[in-house]
Amino acid sequence: MQTRKLTRRDFLKLSGTFAATSALAACAPGEETPTAAPFESTGQSPVIQPEAQTQLPPVPMAILALSRLTFGIRPGDVDAFNALGSSDDERLLNFINQQLNPDTLDDSDFENRYNNAGFETLYKSHEQIYADHIASNPYDSNDDAYWEWYSKPAYELADATVLRAVHSKKQLVELLADFWHNHFNVYFWQDDGVPLLASYNRDVLRTHMLGNFRQMLEAVAKHPSMLYYLNQNNSSDAGPNENFARELFELHTLGAENYLGVRDPNSVEKDANGIAIGYVDNDVYEAARCFTGWRIDDDLGDWEDGIEKTGNFLYYKPWHDRFNKLVLGRYIPADQEDLKDGYDVLDLLASHPGTARHIARKLCRRFISDVPPESLVQAAADTFLQYKDAPDQLKRVMETILLSAEFKASWGGKVKRPFEAAMSMMRALNSDFTRIPGGVHWMLGLMGQALFERRPPDGYPDMREAWANSMSLLFEWNFAVGLTENWLDDDDTGYKIRSDVMAQTPAEIRSASSLADYWIQRILNRSLPEASRNAVVAVMAQEYGWDETLTEEHVQYVLPAMIEVILMSPDFQWR
Amino acid sequence: MKPALTRRQFLQGCSAAIAAMSGAKLTNLAFAKQDNPSDTLVVVFLRGGWDALNVVPPMDGDDRGFYEKARPDIKIQNLLRLNDQFGLHPAMSPLYDLYQQGKAGVIHAVGLNYDTRSHFDAQEYIELGTPGAKNTASGWITRHLQATGISSILPVVSTSGQPTSVLNFVPTVSLSTPDEFSLWDNGLRDSHTNALRTMYAGESLVHRAGLRTLDALDIVRPLTGGEYQPSNGAYYNDDDFGRQLKTVAQMIKLDAGLRVAAVDFGGWDTHEYQNDHDGGYMADLLNSLASGLANFYLDLDSGYTNKLSVVVISEFGRRLVQNESYGTDHGHGSVMLTLGGSVNGGQVFGQFPGLQNDQLYDRADLAITTDYRSVLSELLAKRMGNADIESVFPGFSQGYNPLGIYQ
Numbered sequence: 001m002q003t004r005k006l007t008r009r010d011f012l013k014l015s016g017t018f019a020a021t022s023a024l025a026a027c028a029p030g031e032e033t034p035t036a037a038p039f040e041s042t043g044q045s046p047v048i049q050p051e052a053q054t055q056l057p058p059v060p061m062a063i064l065a066l067s068r069l070t071f072g073i074r075p076g077d078v079d080a081f082n083a084l085g086s087s088d089d090e091r092l093l094n095f096i097n098q099q100l101n102p103d104t105l106d107d108s109d110f111e112n113r114y115n116n117a118g119f120e121t122l123y124k125s126h127e128q129i130y131a132d133h134i135a136s137n138p139y140d141s142n143d144d145a146y147w148e149w150y151s152k153p154a155y156e157l158a159d160a161t162v163l164r165a166v167h168s169k170k171q172l173v174e175l176l177a178d179f180w181h182n183h184f185n186v187y188f189w190q191d192d193g194v195p196l197l198a199s200y201n202r203d204v205l206r207t208h209m210l211g212n213f214r215q216m217l218e219a220v221a222k223h224p225s226m227l228y229y230l231n232q233n234n235s236s237d238a239g240p241n242e243n244f245a246r247e248l249f250e251l252h253t254l255g256a257e258n259y260l261g262v263r264d265p266n267s268v269e270k271d272a273n274g275i276a277i278g279y280v281d282n283d284v285y286e287a288a289r290c291f292t293g294w295r296i297d298d299d300l301g302d303w304e305d306g307i308e309k310t311g312n313f314l315y316y317k318p319w320h321d322r323f324n325k326l327v328l329g330r331y332i333p334a335d336q337e338d339l340k341d342g343y344d345v346l347d348l349l350a351s352h353p354g355t356a357r358h359i360a361r362k363l364c365r366r367f368i369s370d371v372p373p374e375s376l377v378q379a380a381a382d383t384f385l386q387y388k389d390a391p392d393q394l395k396r397v398m399e400t401i402l403l404s405a406e407f408k409a410s411w412g413g414k415v416k417r418p419f420e421a422a423m424s425m426m427r428a429l430n431s432d433f434t435r436i437p438g439g440v441h442w443m444l445g446l447m448g449q450a451l452f453e454r455r456p457p458d459g460y461p462d463m464r465e466a467w468a469n470s471m472s473l474l475f476e477w478n479f480a481v482g483l484t485e486n487w488l489d490d491d492d493t494g495y496k497i498r499s500d501v502m503a504q505t506p507a508e509i510r511s512a513s514s515l516a517d518y519w520i521q522r523i524l525n526r527s528l529p530e531a532s533r534n535a536v537v538a539v540m541a542q543e544y545g546w547d548e549t550l551t552e553e554h555v556q557y558v559l560p561a562m563i564e565v566i567l568m569s570p571d572f573q574w575r
Numbered sequence: 576m577k578p579a580l581t582r583r584q585f586l587q588g589c590s591a592a593i594a595a596m597s598g599a600k601l602t603n604l605a606f607a608k609q610d611n612p613s614d615t616l617v618v619v620f621l622r623g624g625w626d627a628l629n630v631v632p633p634m635d636g637d638d639r640g641f642y643e644k645a646r647p648d649i650k651i652q653n654l655l656r657l658n659d660q661f662g663l664h665p666a667m668s669p670l671y672d673l674y675q676q677g678k679a680g681v682i683h684a685v686g687l688n689y690d691t692r693s694h695f696d697a698q699e700y701i702e703l704g705t706p707g708a709k710n711t712a713s714g715w716i717t718r719h720l721q722a723t724g725i726s727s728i729l730p731v732v733s734t735s736g737q738p739t740s741v742l743n744f745v746p747t748v749s750l751s752t753p754d755e756f757s758l759w760d761n762g763l764r765d766s767h768t769n770a771l772r773t774m775y776a777g778e779s780l781v782h783r784a785g786l787r788t789l790d791a792l793d794i795v796r797p798l799t800g801g802e803y804q805p806s807n808g809a810y811y812n813d814d815d816f817g818r819q820l821k822t823v824a825q826m827i828k829l830d831a832g833l834r835v836a837a838v839d840f841g842g843w844d845t846h847e848y849q850n851d852h853d854g855g856y857m858a859d860l861l862n863s864l865a866s867g868l869a870n871f872y873l874d875l876d877s878g879y880t881n882k883l884s885v886v887v888i889s890e891f892g893r894r895l896v897q898n899e900s901y902g903t904d905h906g907h908g909s910v911m912l913t914l915g916g917s918v919n920g921g922q923v924f925g926q927f928p929g930l931q932n933d934q935l936y937d938r939a940d941l942a943i944t945t946d947y948r949s950v951l952s953e954l955l956a957k958r959m960g961n962a963d964i965e966s967v968f969p970g971f972s973q974g975y976n977p978l979g980i981y982q
Binding site: 464466474528539565 | 709776779
């Protein structure tokens with residue numbers, strides 16, 4: 001969004017005398033000016049150290065549930081939530097039941113937009129994507145047409161993801177798709193498999209995210225996006241590549257919290273089933289041997305005998321290390337049947353109590369608090385293990401987390417990350433689009449959270465400290481300005497986002513204070529602290545009185561600016 | 576007699592006035608002393624693994640023979656003499672003057688002493704400062720600033736995103752140019768920022784981040800919109816590296832307490848045809864690097880170089896033997912450069928292990944005799960006021976062996 005055109009309301013800047021302008025004018029060189037006290041360290045470290053849940057005034061259940069379990073409250077959402085029952089518990093239960101059974105929801109508004117968005121590639125099967133965008137699209141780094149066609153499915157996925165986040169009613173599954181993509185992170189621009197991101201997201205993550213973890217883990221391990229991203233595609237008995245195996249332990253399952261370092265595996269304590277309580281480097285190396293030969297059927301150059309170019313997962317026996325291995329204390333004999341070595345590793349990891357706690361803690365961090373209570377982590381881990389073979393294991397884990405007492409007491413536990421902030425602004429203003437201008441992705445990048453563009457395998461951080469930097473905040477603010485002023489256009493494609501705030505403002509509300517109170521309630525669904533509320537009124541009033549009737553011209557010019565300030569407020573940041 | 580107001584006091588006063596006007600507390604206005612207590616550190620990271628053996632090749636002796644034999648098609652000649660043993664790639668000539676003046680130094684056979692040839696791993700380990708451990712929650716620069724405390728409003732700028740070396744350092748301002756770091760103006764910007772100062776007056780992390788952002792905007796705003804005039808006739812190339820250095824120079828000259836700047840320069844992964852066409856793209860890269868650094872130094876040689884330290888680092892060097900495509904593959908030992916008013920320059924530091932087969936790492940690459948952390952530790956101890964090596968590079972202080980690079 002390179003366009004930053006100034007608007008006709010520039011004249012206001014010239015006509016009004018604003019506090020800041022006069023303050024600046026007052027400090028011309030040569031005059032005495034107040035000096036700020038030198039900074040003294042107050043023990044507030046600038047470095048990441050989790051801030052405990054912030055103490056905030058309590059909010060109604062509708063605001064907590066909708067803020068936490070959707071990408072932001074839309075007009076009408078609170079009324080709809082409150083109609084779901086006669087008590088908070090009943091409403092919350094019904095809301096969560098709807099959201100965890102998304103097929104019961106009428107999502108026709110989103111579906112109309114999706115069907116009119118002109119997506120060309122998202123309906124294609126994995127094999128079709130590979131055939132069309134890779135096998136029949138020979139590499140030519142200098143050819144724009146090559147790049148456009150190569151990256152199209154991934155770009156369409158990114159556009160569709162924004163469309164869903166803003167317009168779909170199936171909000172909880174959208175949050176979960178985002179969670180699981182970051183948990184099993186794959187980088188948008190990883191070599192060789194960019195267009196396959198679309199099938200990874202759909203066939204692997206969305207298919208399993210309310211299902212069974214063991215099945216999801218296997219689908220991840222076999223999908224070419226992951227095989228390329230973590231170099232598993234080149235791992236053979238002659239040269240095992242440990243990248244995938246290491247992240248499988250460190251990020252996907254047990255987590256670094258269960259890493260015991262470089263140690264003799266025989267020295268590691270075992271549980272009642274004889275399984276090691278944590279992992280050591282040797283487990284990573286042995287697991288890497290178990291996965292040798294897990295690769296992609298991708299012989300684009302016709303160099304290898306017996307390999308085709310379907311783009312599908314392939315177990316390539318000549319590359320498999322056939323000898324015995326030892327993983328987490330479990331002996332894996334030589335010459336097992338095809339794939340069994342790898343399956344054994346996945347079985348061990350998916351049923352490990354350490355994995356249950358790691359996954360439970362991450363989900364609680366996403367849905368409860370940056371520093372979630374251990375009581376709930378353990379309860380969710382218990383559900384994870386109890387239903388480890390159930391087809392709806394992950395749905396049950398979500399129920400444990402969301403129907404907990406801890407959830408109800410968790411307001412102040414989470415702050416919006418940039419992607420959530422941007423999506424929630426569009427939801428708050430009822431912004432209209434089917435395809436977003438490309439500049440939205442550019443702005444998300446400046447905020448530090450471009451979709452699917454986390455390069456390291458750990459996914460975007462889920463702690464507020466990681467996002468409390470100037471560039472992220474500034475471009476969230478700029479997004480508020482660009483969105484409300486209707487500057488978000490793409491002249492090349494014609495894609496645009498429109499937010500008609502005048503049409504959403506009742507004609508009888510025309511004083512600065514009443515406009516401020518109306519829009520504060522409309523966007524935040526609660527009141528602001530007095531000083532902040534007055535600051536919003538002052539923006540709306542400019543040089544006029546707070547309670548006098550404003551001219552239509554003034555309202556048209558200043559209303560967007562006032563709404564921007566509400567979207568830029570710290571109060572809008574809580575979720 | 577009333578002393579003349581400096582630009583910095585002017586800015587400070589304006590920020591204070593705005594804050595006072597809107598009733599905000601001044602806790603986030605953070606100008607410390609007049610002078611930076613230590614150097615401003617500029618870290619230039621060459622992404623891709625530069626071919627150190629063609630940047631500083633052996634000039635003479637047995638090693639020259641091994642070098643020429645291993646690189647018949649891509650060896651560098653007409654070197655700029657550094658000492659009896661080594662020369663500098665001729666495309667680096669803009670930096671050669673500073674070397675001769677003792678303002679630039681070379682460290683050879685230096686690098687990440689860890690067994691990886693992966694760009695991603697090597698960059699990550701170097702920037703985290705914890706070779707072999709990827710789950711470190713902070714970068715080495717983060718820990719340095721944590722150990723010394725920060726006292727300014729704009730302690731760190733990054734001109735290309737948020738590099739791992741400043742991982743989880745909240746006050747980092749990333750901006751490619753000052754113009755990019757501005758609040759979009761709908762005609763009511765001052766009205767906006769006034770309201771924001773009121774709303775963000777609070778103690779939570781969110782509030783503090785908001786006030787920091789507003790303060791940083793105030794500081795950077797004078798740099799926006801106008802054309803920057805470098806000092807001493809310095810000229811910045813209109814390339815990515817030149818633009819980044821120009822931004823850093825502007826930030827340093829703001830006197831707003833800049834402590835560290837992180838600059839990225841990519842494109843060094845020279846697997847193919849690195850010397851084709853009159854020196855090839857490797858020479859272009861080197862010329863851009865040397866010319867950028869020389870002009871940056873010239874620009875800041877207007878009262879800033881005595882408190883300036885620049886280090887140039889890459890994730891690894893490249894294989895001794897050229898490959899089939901007249902390029903070089905990922906290697907191990909590398910070269911670091913250092914530049915600044917307090918560098919014991921004009922020397923090649925470090926012990927060169929030799930290029931005979933048995934002397935190579937894995938019988939393929941230049942071996943490492945100096946851990947990169949040793950260079951950075953000496954810099955921290957002598958120029959950055961931080962002798963607590965262990966706090967920045969945990970587990971390394973035993974291995975710290977200063978080479979005498981810095982005064």
